[in-house]
Amino acid sequence: MKTTKAGVTLVELLVVIGLVAVLAGLLLPAIQMAREAARQAKCKNNIRQIALGLLNHEAARGSFPPGYYGTLQVADTPHLDFRYEGSLAGHLLHVLGYVELGDLDFKLRQNSVNPFQPHTARWWDTDYASLIQRTRLPLFECPSLAVDAAVSRVYAAEPWDVSYVWYFDSSPLPNAGFTSYLGNGGLSGRNLGTRPEQLGVFYVNSKVKSRDIRDGATHTFLVGEVRGGGDDSERHRIPRSLNYLASSPAKSRWGFWKEPDPFAGSGHGVSTYGSVHAAGVIQMGFADGSVSSLSATTDDEIVIALSTVAGAEAINNWDD
Numbered sequence: 605m606k607t608t609k610a611g612v613t614l615v616e617l618l619v620v621i622g623l624v625a626v627l628a629g630l631l632l633p634a635i636q637m638a639r640e641a642a643r644q645a646k647c648k649n650n651i652r653q654i655a656l657g658l659l660n661h662e663a664a665r666g667s668f669p670p671g672y673y674g675t676l677q678v679a680d681t682p683h684l685d686f687r688y689e690g691s692l693a694g695h696l697l698h699v700l701g702y703v704e705l706g707d708l709d710f711k712l713r714q715n716s717v718n719p720f721q722p723h724t725a726r727w728w729d730t731d732y733a734s735l736i737q738r739t740r741l742p743l744f745e746c747p748s749l750a751v752d753a754a755v756s757r758v759y760a761a762e763p764w765d766v767s768y769v770w771y772f773d774s775s776p777l778p779n780a781g782f783t784s785y786l787g788n789g790g791l792s793g794r795n796l797g798t799r800p801e802q803l804g805v806f807y808v809n810s811k812v813k814s815r816d817i818r819d820g821a822t823h824t825f826l827v828g829e830v831r832g833g834g835d836d837s838e839r840h841r842i843p844r845s846l847n848y849l850a851s852s853p854a855k856s857r858w859g860f861w862k863e864p865d866p867f868a869g870s871g872h873g874v875s876t877y878g879s880v881h882a883a884g885v886i887q888m889g890f891a892d893g894s895v896s897s898l899s900a901t902t903d904d905e906i907v908i909a910l911s912t913v914a915g916a917e918a919i920n921n922w923d924d
Contacts, residue, residue: 640882643747647784647829647879648887648895650743654785655826655889657702658695667813669698671789671806671853673722693719693732694850695787695806696744703743711735719850722809736849739781744849746784746829748881782846784832786875788825789853790911801915805891806853814891818914821891825910828888830854831861831878847875856911859904860886877907 662668672694697719701709712718712732717725719732790804798807805812805826817824832846854875861878879886884900888910909917 640748644881644885644887644897647746647748647881648897650746651785651827651829651887651889652893652895653703653743654696654699655893655895657699658787658826659891659893660702661699662814664702667811668787668805669695670810671695671787671808672850673809694848694852696783696785697732697736697850705741705743708735708739708741733850737780739849741781741783741849744781744783744785746879746881748879749784749831749846750880781849783849783851784829784846784879785827786830786847786851786854787827788911789855789875790913791857791908792855802912803914804853804856804911805913808852812913816913817891819909819912819916822894823910823919824891824913825856826889826891828854828877829879829886830875831880851875856908859907860898860900860902862900 658668697709697712700706700712712735713720715731715735717723717730717732719730787806788804789806790798791802792798803810805817805824814821830847852875854877856877858876861876862884877886877888878900881887885897886900886902887895888898889895905917906919909915909919
C-alpha cells in the first residue's frame with residue numbers, strides 16, 4: 605500500500621508566518637519596556653551611589669564639596685575673562701574617592717595644578733582637564749542615553765546664562781568623558797546676586813553642611829539627572845551636548861526640562877534637570893540618601909522648592 609507524506613501547504617506556511625509576526629509584534633514592546641525598566645533601575649542605583657558618596661564626603665570632611673572653585677566677581681565680567689579666575693573643578697570630582705574611584709582621584713591630586721584646591725589656571729589647559737576629558741565612567745552615565753558618536757560633544761557647563769562653553773579640547777563621543785548627573789545648585793548655581801534662600805547644596809566655593817539644610821534632608825535635592833541640550837548659538841552650532849564631568853552644579857530656575865526631544869533647545873538644557881527615560885521619568889537623589897522617580901511635569905515651583913536648602917517653602921503633594 606502506497607503512503608503519502610504529510611506536508612505543509614503554502615497557505616498554512618503563510619498563516620504560521622503571520623502568527624509569528626503578530627506574536628513578535630506583541631512581545632517587542634514588552635521586551636523594550638523591560639529593558640527600559642532595567643536601565644532606569646541602573647540609573648537610580650548610579651544616583652544612589654553618587655548621593656552616598658557625597659554624604660560620606662560630608663561626614664569625613666565636615667561639609668559637602670564646593671560646587672566649583674572660582675571668584676565671585678566673574679559673573680559680571682566679559683564673556684571670556686572669568687575663565688582665568690576660576691578653576692571649574694566641579695563637585696563631582698571631589699566624590700571620586702568615595703565611590704570606589706580612588707585611582708582616578710589619586711591621579712588628579714598628583715597634577716601640578718590640583719583641581720581640589722582653588723587656582724587661577726585656565727582650566728582647559730590643565731592636565732586634570734585633559735585627563736577627565738579622556739575618562740569615561742559608567743557610574744556617571746545614564747544607561748538610557750543613546751549617544752550619537754558622530755555629533756555629540758561635551759560641554760563645560762558654567763553657571764551663567766551666557767557661558768555654556770564647549771570644552772575646546774574634547775573629542776567626539778564615545779571617546780570623551782561626560783556625566784548625566786549634577787549636584788543641586790539651587791536656582792542658579794552661584795551666590796553672586798542670588799539670595800541666600802535661593803541657594804542649593806552646591807555653588808561657587810560652597811561648604812554646606814548637613815545642618816545647613818534647614819528645609820529638611822528629605823525635602824532637598826542632592827543630585828539629579830541632567831539630560832543635555834543643543835547649542836543654537838552662532839558661535840558653536842553644536843547639535844548635541846552633554847556635561848563635562850567637572851561641570852558646575854545644575855540649576856532649577858526653569859523647573860524640569862520638558863522638551864520631548866532630549867537634545868532640543870538651547871544651552872539652558874545642559875545643566876537643567878531632565879532625562880531621556882520613557883514617560884518623562886527623572887531620577888532625583890535627596891540629601892537623606894534616598895532616590896525618587898519624579899515626573900517631568902512636576903510643577904516648577906515644587907522643583908524650585910526642593911532645590912533650596914533654606915527657602916522655608918511649603919511643599920505639598922510633591923511626590924504624588
